[in-house]
Amino acid sequence: MKKSKLEHIKTSGFTTPKDYFSTVEEQILNETSLKNKVDKAGFVVPDKYFDTVDQDILNRLENDTPVINLRSRRTFYYVAGIAASLVLMLNVFYTSETITINDVETASIENYLEDSDYTSYELAALLTEDELNSFNLINTEISEASIEDYLLNHVTIEDLIIE
Numbered sequence: 001m002k003k004s005k006l007e008h009i010k011t012s013g014f015t016t017p018k019d020y021f022s023t024v025e026e027q028i029l030n031e032t033s034l035k036n037k038v039d040k041a042g043f044v045v046p047d048k049y050f051d052t053v054d055q056d057i058l059n060r061l062e063n064d065t066p067v068i069n070l071r072s073r074r075t076f077y078y079v080a081g082i083a084a085s086l087v088l089m090l091n092v093f094y095t096s097e098t099i100t101i102n103d104v105e106t107a108s109i110e111n112y113l114e115d116s117d118y119t120s121y122e123l124a125a126l127l128t129e130d131e132l133n134s135f136n137l138i139n140t141e142i143s144e145a146s147i148e149d150y151l152l153n154h155v156t157i158e159d160l161i162i163e
Contacts, residue, residue: 113123124132
C-alpha cells in the first residue's frame with residue numbers, strides 16, 4: 001500500500017458482531033451455569049470410604065514385618081577407622097624420601113623472604129649482633145661453579161649493565 005492511501009484510512013479494520021456487547025454477559029452466565037450442573041467430575045469415592053480408611057491403614061501397618069538394617073553405622077565407623085590407621089601407618093613407615101623439619105622450615109622461610117619486598121637493612125635489623133657475626137661471610141669460600149650457576153639462573157643482562 002502506498003503511503004498516500006494510508007493517510008486517508010479512518011477505521012482500524014476490526015469489527016464486532018451486531019449486539020455483541022449487549023449479549024456477552026448473558027452468554028458468560030449461561031456458560032457458568034452449565035458447568036455448575038455437571039453431576040460427575042470423573043472421580044468417584046466409594047461409600048463410607050473416609051469412615052474406614054484409618055482402620056485399613058493401621059491393619060496394613062500391623063501386618064508388615066519390620067525392616068532390619070543389614071549394615072549398621074557402627075560397623076562402618078570401625079572399618080573407616082581401621083582403613084585410616086592403615087593409610088597413616090603406610091605413610092609414616094614407607095616414605096620414599098625423608099624430609100627433615102629443618103629443610104621444610106628453611107625452604108618456607110626462603111620462599112617467604114623472596115616473595116616479600118624486604119631490603120637487606122630491614123632483614124639485618126631483625127637479627128642480633130651475635131647472629132650477624134656468626135654468619136662470617138667474609139671468610140667463606142664459594143666455588144666458581146656455584147657462582148656461575150647463580151649468575152646463570154638469577155642474573156639477567158639488564159642487571160649487569162651499569163648506568
